[in-house]
Amino acid sequence: MAYCGVLTSSLSFIKNVNFDQNYVPLSNFQATTLQSRHLRSPLIISKINSSRHLATAMVIQENGASVGSHSSKMEIPHVLSVAGSDSGAGAGIQADLKACAARGVYCSTVITAVTAQNTVGVQDVFIVPEDMVAKQLKSVLSDMHVNVVKTGMLPSAGIVNVLSQRLREFPVRALVVDPVMVSTSGDVLAGPSILSDFREKLLPIADLVTPNLKEASALLGGMHLQTIADMCAAAKLLHKMGPRNVLVKGGDLPDLLDAVDIFFDGENIYEFKSARVITRNTHGTGCTLASCIAAELAKGSPMLSAVKVAKCYIESALDYSKDIFIGDGPQGPFDHFVRLKTSSHNYHGPGAFSPSNLFMYAVTDSRMNEKWGRSITDAVKAAIEGGATIVQLREKDAETGDFLRAAKACLEICRSHKVPLLINDRVDVALACDADGVHVGQSDMPACEVRRLLGPEKIIGASCKTPKQAQQAWIDGADYIGSGGVFPTNTKANNLTIGLDGLRAVCLASKLPVVAIGGIGISNARSVMDTGVPNLSGVAVVSALFDQECVLSATRKLHSALTGVAPKPT
Ligand SMILES: Cc1ncc(COP(=O)(O)OP(=O)(O)O)c(N)n1
Ligand SMILES: Cc1nc(C(=O)O)sc1CCOP(=O)(O)O
Numbered sequence: 373m374a375y376c377g378v379l380t381s382s383l384s385f386i387k388n389v390n391f392d393q394n395y396v397p398l399s400n401f402q403a404t405t406l407q408s409r410h411l412r413s414p415l416i417i418s419k420i421n422s423s424r425h426l427a428t429a430m431v432i433q434e435n436g437a438s439v440g441s442h443s444s445k446m447e448i449p450h451v452l453s454v455a456g457s458d459s460g461a462g463a464g465i466q467a468d469l470k471a472c473a474a475r476g477v478y479c480s481t482v483i484t485a486v487t488a489q490n491t492v493g494v495q496d497v498f499i500v501p502e503d504m505v506a507k508q509l510k511s512v513l514s515d516m517h518v519n520v521v522k523t524g525m526l527p528s529a530g531i532v533n534v535l536s537q538r539l540r541e542f543p544v545r546a547l548v549v550d551p552v553m554v555s556t557s558g559d560v561l562a563g564p565s566i567l568s569d570f571r572e573k574l575l576p577i578a579d580l581v582t583p584n585l586k587e588a589s590a591l592l593g594g595m596h597l598q599t600i601a602d603m604c605a606a607a608k609l610l611h612k613m614g615p616r617n618v619l620v621k622g623g624d625l626p627d628l629l630d631a632v633d634i635f636f637d638g639e640n641i642y643e644f645k646s647a648r649v650i651t652r653n654t655h656g657t658g659c660t661l662a663s664c665i666a667a668e669l670a671k672g673s674p675m676l677s678a679v680k681v682a683k684c685y686i687e688s689a690l691d692y693s694k695d696i697f698i699g700d701g702p703q704g705p706f707d708h709f710v711r712l713k714t715s716s717h718n719y720h721g722p723g724a725f726s727p728s729n730l731f732m733y734a735v736t737d738s739r740m741n742e743k744w745g746r747s748i749t750d751a752v753k754a755a756i757e758g759g760a761t762i763v764q765l766r767e768k769d770a771e772t773g774d775f776l777r778a779a780k781a782c783l784e785i786c787r788s789h790k791v792p793l794l795i796n797d798r799v800d801v802a803l804a805c806d807a808d809g810v811h812v813g814q815s816d817m818p819a820c821e822v823r824r825l826l827g828p829e830k831i832i833g834a835s836c837k838t839p840k841q842a843q844q845a846w847i848d849g850a851d852y853i854g855s856g857g858v859f860p861t862n863t864k865a866n867n868l869t870i871g872l873d874g875l876r877a878v879c880l881a882s883k884l885p886v887v888a889i890g891g892i893g894i895s896n897a898r899s900v901m902d903t904g905v906p907n908l909s910g911v912a913v914v915s916a917l918f919d920q921e922c923v924l925s926a927t928r929k930l931h932s933a934l935t936g937v938a939p940k941p942t
């Protein structure tokens with residue numbers, strides 16, 4: 373065994389760090405993880421296994437007891453939700469899973485009850501037997517490195533007791549208690565009989581308790597809560613029951629335009645005020661808020677910032693979801709991922725990209741539009757009106773802010789015509805405006821990385837000049853290939869012309885649809901398509917549409933050249 377200085381930067385305070393000869397350096401991240409989880413006394417680190425791809429270290433305390441095996445794999449922030457299942461998936465376990473996923477945190481679950489529930493109300497409840505709750509808790513807590521436990525529906529005193537016992541056995545970094553008693557539809561989910569257990573067993577070990585007005589009142593023996601001053605008094609009284617922090621949610625406070633929550637950390641009162649979002653879709657906000665706070669705590673945020681972040685998240689999710697319609701009852705769920713509305717307004721559903729979208733592909737050019745004194749949005753509008761089946765914003769000279777504003781405006785136009793809008797090169801801009809996809813070339817971000825960033829539903833185009841590149845584009849998860857220059861072009865400097873033969877070779881090797889590009893216009897578009905080569909699905913055109921006085925008439929003429937149907941008069 374030899375002493376070794378690999379860990380000095382983050383573990384320098386540890387004496388007697390001891391390695392066997394096969395050591396593998398531990399990263400600072402891993403060292404910090406070890407430090408926060410186990411380093412209460414000096415450690416001996418031995419049995420570092422370098423034969424595996426990832427280093428593994430046995431951590432042994434000075435007294436010789438093993439406290440676990442660690443690998444240099446990254447530890448993921450982890451929330452355990454102990455709550456009831458909501459079949460409608462607006463609240464309960466399902467909301468907790470979605471909230472944690474939306475906040476980038478792993479969520480495991482212990483189910484305390486199964487409810488038959490929808491937007492009308494709760495039709496039935498099955499309480500999971502205590503011993504099964506105990507087993508679920510042990511399974512997760514004994515193995516999975518939970519950082520924060522968040523509780524929701526705890527429908528019996530027995531379950532509250534089992535939970536407090538297990539938390540003593542397997543301590544976690546924080547406990548967030550959402551004292552769910554009555555559902556948003558008014559159905560009772562935990563009777564008054566468990567109030568004393570809540571007060572005695574759970575609140576004293578809670579880092580945060582998040583009652584709404586009814587729950588705060590019930591915990592305080594029926595205290596009337598009608599004003600912000602009442603809420604402050606309630607927060608202070610609840611704090612005396614043991615939790616380190618209290619958040620009293622004032623969503624039900626009458627006659628207020630704002631939503632006001634009161635936070636008390638034992639010293640200071642904070643009033644969180646936000647404009648009330650007028651919507652029926654509030655089912656599950658309580659569960660989501662508590663889960664989101666737990667998620668932020670699991671990431672390492674201090675309590676007050678976790679609460680602030682969670683409030684902002686809920687506010688924007690509610691605002692985004694205010695018009696969505698799921699279920700016929702009075703209280704609907706909201707969209708934790710802020711995506712449902714966008715995809716339902718998209719020109720296509722997930723995975724519905726079709727080669728026919730490539731038929732007449734308009735690619736913009738800021739310099740050309742500037743030269744002709746028109747905005748990008750006017751150019752895009754005219755191209756779509758003329759029959760463009762897909763649009764790419766290729767704004768090489770635009771400032772990022774201007775590009776994003778233009779992209780958002782063009783997206784509205786494209787969505788209203790069900791024409792996909794792609795962004796050239798700029799994955800960041802595409803993500804920021806939720807464009808339908810991105811087109812990248814061989815010297816841009818690799819298509820596989822773009823796919824990783826954009827997810828499975830967006831359209832990704834890749835430029836290919838050779839069969840080998842076409843093969844790679846397919847492997848990388850692209851949806852189509854742009855291949856050229858078919859003819860010489862002035863639009864792209866120093867572009868290699870591959871000719872019709874090069875295009876044919878790419879098409880034949882491709883498993884993806886191909887759009888031809890480079891020097892294509894009204895005079896030669898038909899001849900390109902008439903090659904009849906497999907996979908060739910359309911032509912992509914810049915100057916023949918945009919380096920023209922009238923984009924609408926140019927697009928109509930190109931459409932006519934491609935289809936053989938006479939253009940409509942402009
Ligand atoms: C449809 C289509 N095909 C090819 C290209 C060219 O992309 P790239 O090679 O990345 O070159 P730039 O356009 O970025 O100059 C394209 N944009 N669109
Ligand atoms: C953007 C672009 N990519 C090309 C490639 O060969 O990949 S050629 C090209 C420019 C196409 O412009 P025009 O239609 O004005 O010739």
Ligand SMILES: [Mg+2]
Binds near residue numbers: 796797811812813816
């Ligand atoms: Mg590019």
